[in-house]
Amino acid sequence: MRYEARLSGSGGQGLILIGIILAEAVGIYDGKNVVQTQSYGPEARGGASKSEVIISDETIYYPKATRLDLLLCMNQKSCDEYYLDLKKDGILIVDSSLVHQVPTNQVYQIPFTHLAKEELGKAFVANIIAIGAIAEISKVVKESSLTEAVLKRVPPWSAELNKKALSIGIEQGKKAAASLKLSRI
Amino acid sequence: MRYEARLSGSGGQGLILIGIILAEAVGIYDGKNVVQTQSYGPEARGGASKSEVIISDETIYYPKATRLDLLLCMNQKSCDEYYLDLKKDGILIVDSSLVHQVPTNQVYQIPFTHLAKEELGKAFVANIIAIGAIAEISKVVKESSLTEAVLKRVPPWSAELNKKALSIGIEQGKKAAASLKLSRI
Numbered sequence: 001m002r003y004e005a006r007l008s009g010s011g012g013q014g015l016i017l018i019g020i021i022l023a024e025a026v027g028i029y030d031g032k033n034v035v036q037t038q039s040y041g042p043e044a045r046g047g048a049s050k051s052e053v054i055i056s057d058e059t060i061y062y063p064k065a066t067r068l069d070l071l072l073c074m075n076q077k078s079c080d081e082y083y084l085d086l087k088k089d090g091i092l093i094v095d096s097s098l099v100h101q102v103p104t105n106q107v108y109q110i111p112f113t114h115l116a117k118e119e120l121g122k123a124f125v126a127n128i129i130a131i132g133a134i135a136e137i138s139k140v141v142k143e144s145s146l147t148e149a150v151l152k153r154v155p156p157w158s159a160e161l162n163k164k165a166l167s168i169g170i171e172q173g174k175k176a177a178a179s180l181k182l183s184r185i
Numbered sequence: 186m187r188y189e190a191r192l193s194g195s196g197g198q199g200l201i202l203i204g205i206i207l208a209e210a211v212g213i214y215d216g217k218n219v220v221q222t223q224s225y226g227p228e229a230r231g232g233a234s235k236s237e238v239i240i241s242d243e244t245i246y247y248p249k250a251t252r253l254d255l256l257l258c259m260n261q262k263s264c265d266e267y268y269l270d271l272k273k274d275g276i277l278i279v280d281s282s283l284v285h286q287v288p289t290n291q292v293y294q295i296p297f298t299h300l301a302k303e304e305l306g307k308a309f310v311a312n313i314i315a316i317g318a319i320a321e322i323s324k325v326v327k328e329s330s331l332t333e334a335v336l337k338r339v340p341p342w343s344a345e346l347n348k349k350a351l352s353i354g355i356e357q358g359k360k361a362a363a364s365l366k367l368s369r370i
Contacts, residue, residue: 020201020223027225034226037248038205040212040219063222063248155340 001057003140004065007130008050008082009074009095014127019051021131021149022141026055029145035063048077055140070138072130073099074112091138093176095126105183108137108176115168125165128154132169137177143170186242188325189250192315193235193267194259194280199312204236206316206334207326211240214330220248233262240325255323257315258284259297276323278361280311290368293322293361300353310350313339317354322362328355 005022007015016038023036037052052065070091073079075098083103086092094102096109110133116126128150135146147166154162190207192200204221212219222237237250255276258264260283268288271277277292282299295318301311313335320331332351339347 016205023223023225024229028229031230032225034224036223036225038208038221039245039248040208040217040221041244044209044213045216059226060224063224 001055002060003055003069004067005053005055005070005072005134005138005140006050006065006068006082006085007053007072007074008048008078009072009098011044011047011049013049013074014124015049015051015072015074017153018127018131019053021146021153022053022134024152025141025145025149026053029148030142032057033060035060037063037065050078050082070134070140072134074126074130075099076101079103093130093133093137095130106180108133108173108180110169110172110176112169115172116165119168120161120164122161125161128162128165129169129172132166133173133176134169136170136173186240187245188240188254189252190238190240190255190257190319190323190325191235191250191253191267191270192238192257192259193233193263194257194283195263196229196232196234198234198259199309200234200236200257200259202338203312203316204238206331206338207238207319209337210326210330210334211238214333215327217242218245220245222248222250233266235263235267255319255325257319259311259315260284261286264288278315278318278322280315291365293318293358293365295354295357295361297354300357301350304353305346305349307346310346313347313350314354314357317351318358318361319354321355321358 019036023034026032027034033056035054068086068090071086072093074095079099093108095112097111097114112126112130117123135141150162192204208219208221211217218241220239253271253275256271257278259280264284280297281294282296297311297315302308320326335347
């Protein structure tokens, strides 16, 4: 088993943080081997950000993601740029408040940033809503492990806010899955 | 040019944060190619933590550190375990408040945790003192880039504290270098 996830968007959206949270949830609490990576090159100067998580039952010799099982896109540019790296049956999840042109109809569209602002009054928890949705849709991490990992990495004053963001993400993941299923009939 | 650094110690010492800060300083502000990595395996369950930064002028195809140019050890266990991965002329820096047995006399010994507590009253900035010392000793990153990257990644209320921690690290790096030079005579 090897599972490759890429979390992409703009700098400042907290994609590195949710990469670390996902890696710690699966690596420390679920007991798998995980490598979590950020790469900086010319594109980083343009504010683009991507964070990768590779999960395996075995030792990971090659820690770069090349054929993605899961791709999260928090802006249009990352969706345009990375969609081709997604496997045929890979999971594409986009922030539909920021990504308006999707390359396929096999896509989970959730307005993470809009929900973070409207439901919680804090745009910066859009990333935590997204990681909740990822857990629900992909089943790659246990919800309890994810909650533990989130609470370990966020400031104590924001624990309740982040727990709410996770629940919204999980609930929205369910909704998006149901609506994608319907559209397939 | 390829430069491999590993920052190691216990979970909770902020080694992932300083890995990201070093990577962003060099990758975004100094304009090099950088890959920054965390690996989680059986050892992560014991609370061990390591964060790696690979820097290159060219595209990085293999993002794992195998022959270290620089090793930071913030506890005894990481020093015992990783010293053999250091190149012959590689730089070894240890937190001498926590690492009491060193494997060589070619070592920069700085009491990061002690300094953080005594000089700044906050043990948690030991990691920022360490990254300051790393910059001074290794010259792998510009001081101005490092300061920018630190200020981007820490909460605004702690900007002054972190700037002081960086200066202490730089000053201590100079001292440790001078004392290592003396011991070589």
